[in-house]
Each structure stands twice: as structure tokens, then as C-alpha cells.
Amino acid sequence: MSSQYLAKQVQDLKPSGIRKFFDLASKMENVVSLGVGEPDFVTPWNVIEASYHSLEQGYTAYTANAGLLELREAISEYLEDYFSVSYDPEEQVLVTVGASQAIDIALRALLNPGDEVIIVEPCFVAYSSAVILAGGVPVTVSATSENAFKVTPEQIEAAVTERTKAIVLCSPNNPTGAVLNAKELADIAEVLCNHDIIAISDEIYAELSYDEKASSLAEIDGMKERTILISGFSKSFAMTGWRLGYAAGPTDIIQAMTKIHQYTIMCAPTMAQHGALEALRNGRDSVDNMTTSYRQRRNFVVKALNEMGLSCHLPGGAFYVFPSIKATGMSSEEFAEKLLAEERVAVVPGNVFGESGEGYIRCSYATSIKQLDEAMKRMSRFVENHIK
Amino acid sequence: MEQKEIELLKLLEKNGRLDTITISKMIDEDPETVEEMIVKLEKEHAILGYSTLVDWSNVYEYEGVAALIDVKVTPVRGVGFDKIASRIYRFPEVKAVYLMSGAYDLSVSVEGKTMMEVSRFVSEKLSTLDTVISTTTHFILKKYKHDGIIFDEDDDDKRMMVSP
Secondary structure: OOOOHHHHHHHHOOOHHHHHHHHHOOOOOOOOEEOOOOOOOOHHHHHHHHHHHHHHHHOOOOOOOOOOOOHHHHHHHHHHHOOOOOOOOOOOEEEEOOHHHHHHHHHHHHHHOEEEEEEEEOOOOHHHHHHHHHOEEEEOHHHHHHHHHOOHHHHHHOOOOOEEEEEEEEEOOOOOOOOHEEEHHHHHHHHHHHHOEEEEEEEEOOOOEEEOOOOOHOOOOOOOOHHHEEEOOOOOHHHHHHHOOOEOOHHHHHHHHHHHHHHHOOOEEEEEEEHHHHHHHHHHHHHHHHHHHHHHHHHHHHHHHHHHHOOOOOOOEOEEEEEOOOOOOOOHHHHHHHHHHHHHHEEEHHHHHHHHHOEEEEEOOOOHHHHHHHHHHHHHHHHHHOOO | OOOOHHHHHHHHHHHOOOOHHHHHHHHOOOOOHHHHHHHHHHOOOOOOOOOOOOOOOHHOOOOOOEEEEEEEEEEEOOOOOHHHHHHHOOOOOOOEEEOOOOOOOEEEEEEEOOOHHHHHHHHHHOOOOOOOEEEEEEEEEOOOEEOOEEOOOOOOOOOOOOOH
């Protein structure tokens, strides 16, 4: 098969830099991995059991395109409780195959060819590619360590052109763990309102915030009507493999997204939807317990990294830390490759999340304290050998 | 009790071997403060000891049996069940004693080397106590979970090594 048959747009897509590290690390033995972007916890048992039960009961058929109405109602109640934003479950909520699908169809629902979408880097690896595949043009803005990896309204303002249609924001952030507070969101919102920009707000890590409750962009004055709030069950309920997310937003946009969804996916997996319903109804304690663990691990890792000479700010959320490796004089990729080869610790080089990630690495602390302790010991030895 | 003390207790309850330095980083306190907290909690008898959960069935050539015994007793005026409970829990074979609501009064957990040894304890020591009316002995055939820990849990990490 020759690549001549492939669409140019797809040929031009850059392969994810994470893939390379996966290939390297998975061939080695005795690796402690801090490269995993998902919880180490198994899905809470009550959720698994509820999904079993639904299968036993014979719930194996399609659901409504937008998802089980009961689940959409539960999502709507949850968003009202957690963020004080209300959505009509019949018209304004769509259950998707992970938050990733929600991002994809949000972009496809919004973009005309050539429309620009502002992407704040460092960020989840899929955003830019999703914009390109939807016919748009990604315009990147760099959040920097000087501002604790938080994008400023001025930076966004500077990136706006006549073609700017939307922005993708992710707070709490993968890979930096940065959390935008209500004030910072409000300042950004002002720019978005002034320029009539739609926000695709990836809030998948919202529950995993450790110092103060995360705010939703949709709760900021004037933003609900221009925000597509995207979240899901993967991170907070440890349900990554279930592939279940959702989008909530203005009726027109959600209905347009539902149209794409119905022609391409039909509906999210039924058994996963039944599990998700149980997660929302009775999963609160599990989330609290996991969040406590993540907070303790975050504290542990940030202290250990700073002690070994890798300067690292205390991130407010998600389960990543993003320390600087500049003190070693190495590039992110060099650091990650050598660390893997010499000490068998897998981390993800920061540059795969965007140019402004160069000089940093992403360490996930979604792993046991025992493993984290071992990883920190190995990294400390590595840094000692290589620091300039 | 302070929030941090509860956090510390929960960590130690799960893993008594967690060292002070690690705990101090996890709960964002100085190691000295953590030490002081532990000493205080020991003094207050919030911390009673540090034990290890052993799955003896995985220990080569180790033989032992355990039983749960439902005990009905006649409470004694003035001291209720406490007096009789203390006469039972002082036997070294007895690993746990609980006062129960429902069909019987005390639940007694007993361990011994053989079934014969446990049976003998029940017939000779326990049922002969003045206030004991009856006993029902249930031998434990298999332990699946104890103190929140699942025995034979497969703890392999099933995630991919690196993911976005």
C-alpha cells in the first residue's frame, strides 16, 4: 500500500511525540513510568457492578443519539451542583465517546475552512490536529513558567485575527497542572466576549483540583452562551477505558454536534453509560478518596523534585507536574531519553505538548507512593550525575 | 482532632511502614512536626500499634486455623458485658472480641495451630466460663479480604507505559 492514496491533510499531520516514548519504554524491563496520563486506580467497584447489572438486564441496544436521558439529567444536575451552571438535559447535553470525541465534533460543528482556533500550549497533544482535521487553522499561544503556565488575556488578545472563531482552553491543565481561577477566567472571558469567540473548555480535570475548587469557564458572566463545556468520566472516576465524556453548551451548538455524532458514532456505548450514571449517583466518596491520594502524591513529588534541583511549581490540579530540566543543560527529549536509558524512569518530554514545553518534562503522579519514591530516588541520582 | 492528624492516621492505617520523611512531604509538614504528631497520637491511644497483614496461606509450611465464635452470655449486674468480655479477651488464642447486636452477644475470633486446638479452647476454656450460655463455632475456610486488603489481588499495572 502506498501512501499516495492517503489524504494530504492526514499525511501532513505530525505523529504524536508520545508515541516514540511509548515504543522506547515498552521494550524495557523494570521501568518506573511517570509517563501515564491516566489514573492508577481501577474504576470504583459500584460503577463496574452497575455496568455488569445493565448487561445482565439486557441493556445491550443503542441509546438515544445524545445518550440516555437519565444520564443527561444526571450530568445536568451534577453541573448545576458543582459549578452552578444549568443546562437543559434534553437539548443542551450530549454524551460522547470520551472528552476527545466531544472536542473533535465541537470543532467540526464550528469551523469553516480557514477559521482560526487559538490553542494555548503546552497542552494535550490532540487539539491542534483536531483543528486541522476539522478544516481549521490552529494558532498557538504559549503559557510560560513566568506566569505559572497560565495564559494571559493580553496573549489571547494578541493572537486574535478576523478569522478567529474559537479557543480551546484546558484548566486544570494537562501537562502543566495549572488551574485558572475565577478571576483569571473572567479576564480571559472579557477578551472572548469582545471578539465574539467561542470557547471550547476542556474541564476533564476539574474535580482533580487540590487547593481550591476549580471554576468553570461557563459560570463566568456572559460565557455560558459562548462556551462548550467538555468533561467526562475518565479522570475523576478512573474510567479512561470506558470512553465516556460529554459536552454541554448552547442548544444550537449541541444540536449541531449531535447531528455529527448521530451520523458518525450513533451513540456512546450503552454499558458505559449505565456505569457513568452510577458514578454520578454514588461515586462521590470514591472521587474524594482518590483526590486525597493525588494531593498527597503531588505534595510529595513537588518537594522531591525541588530538592533534587529540578525547579517545579506546585500545580493546582490534574495529576501532572511539569518541572524545569534546564539546570541540566539538556533538551527535554535528551533528558527523557537518557533518564529512560540510564535509570529506567519514563517521563514525557515537555516539547511534545508544544514548543513552550521545551526545557520541561511531564511527570504523572498517578502512581503509588512506593513507585513515586523509587522514581524520585532514580531521578535524583540521574540529576546529580548530569547537573551542570 | 486536627485535619492533619486524621490525614496522618489514615496514611499510617493503610501503611504502617511509611517513613516520617515521606509522610512529611505528603502532608506538607516538617518531619519534626510529623514525629511530634505521632508521639502525641500514641500517647492519646489513637495509635495502638503497628502491625503487618500477613497472608499465612502463602507462607511455606505454616499451618494454622482461625474461627469466629458466636457467644451468648448472661450479662452481670453492674458491669454488663465488659467483665465477661475481659475474661475472654485475655486468652492469647483470642485475636478479637466484639460486643454485637442481634442473635448473640460476643463475637470472638480465635486462632490456633490445628482445628483440634481451637476446639479444645472452645470446649475447655470458653464454654466453661460461668456466664457463657452457648457458643457456635465457625471455622474460617478461606480469607478473601481483611482490613480492606484483598488477598490474592492481582496488582499488575494494566495501563500502557506512556500515554497522553
